[in-house]
Amino acid sequence: MNAPCRIVGVGPGDPELLTLRALQVLSESRTILHAGPRDDVGFAIEIIAEHLRPDHAVRGMALAMRRGPDDGSVGYDRVVTALIEESRRGRPSAFLTEGDPMLFGTGSYVVERLKALAPDVPLEVVPGIPAMSAAAARLGWPLAQKEEILTICPATYHHDQVGEILDRGGSSCWLKAAGVLGRLISELQARDRLEHAALVERLGRPDERIFLDLRDAVSRELSYFSLVLVRS
Numbered sequence: 010m011n012a013p014c015r016i017v018g019v020g021p022g023d024p025e026l027l028t029l030r031a032l033q034v035l036s037e038s039r040t041i042l043h044a045g046p047r048d049d050v051g052f053a054i055e056i057i058a059e060h061l062r063p064d065h066a067v068r069g070m071a072l073a074m075r076r077g078p079d080d081g082s083v084g085y086d087r088v089v090t091a092l093i094e095e096s097r098r099g100r101p102s103a104f105l106t107e108g109d110p111m112l113f114g115t116g117s118y119v120v121e122r123l124k125a126l127a128p129d130v131p132l133e134v135v136p137g138i139p140a141m142s143a144a145a146a147r148l149g150w151p152l153a154q155k156e157e158i159l160t161i162c163p164a165t166y167h168h169d170q171v172g173e174i175l176d177r178g179g180s181s182c183w184l185k186a187a188g189v190l191g192r193l194i195s196e197l198q199a200r201d202r203l204e205h206a207a208l209v210e211r212l213g214r215p216d217e218r219i220f221l222d223l224r225d226a227v228s229r230e231l232s233y234f235s236l237v238l239v240r241s
């Protein structure tokens with residue numbers, strides 16, 4: 010019988026923000042796959058490190074975080090092939106995604122391919138706390154209230170639309186923010202809203218940094234795991 014395959018959101022970085030379901034699934038899994046460059050190195054595997062057992066087979070799938078023109082599909086297919094193999098051998102498996110799998114997560118691509126290629130494999134998606142929600146909680150800034158619209162922007166793809174997006178109003182969350190920080194600062198300054206923004210980097214990890222003035226972050230080397238929140 011095919012074993013279950015789970016796509017698991019492990020939350021933004023703090024192991025205490027893992028869900029009970031994520032922990033249950035990890036304890037039932039025999040094989041754990043993640044996007045990191047090595048079996049024991051990667052953002053997601055480090056979040057769950059304290060829950061690993063010697064009998065867990067852990068595999069880093071070396072998926073690039075900054076996508077090239079191939080949109081990462083080769084890497085996703087490697088993950089899907091491995092998950093199908095595990096399932097058909099009767100071994101329950103989990104593929105980890107930081108934050109929530111269905112919100113700009115690697116897990117979402119894996120889910121789509123797995124459903125298309127192997128409908129016989131029992132699949133479960135375990136939601137996780139998105140980094141954006143954890144950032145809002147840490148800053149004490151509501152993401153959206155009443156009639157407000159919340160915009161979530163994968164910033165690297167919308168460099169030229171930063172001003173236009175800010176002008177829509179409401180709060181905005183800028184993922185993959187490091188590459189557009191200069192542009193964000195100048196567009197926010199032009200609207201007198203610079204103090205409405207903060208950058209959080211590697212939130213929940215031991216080396217977390219929070220910049221309440223974006224100008225303090227702009228000359229720093231920033232991790233890919235950085236986001237900017239702009240409150241309304």
Ligand SMILES: C[S@@+](CC[C@H](N)C(=O)[O-])C[C@H]1O[C@@H](n2cnc3c(N)ncnc32)[C@H](O)[C@@H]1O
Nearest residue numbers: 021108109114139140184185211212234235236
């Ligand atoms: C591909 S998106 C994945 C989003 C994720 N699935 C979620 O639910 O939060 C990656 C982006 O999420 C943001 N991110 C994820 N984890 C983060 C963290 N711990 N601290 C700051 N930003 C984070 C960064 O902007 C990063 O570039």
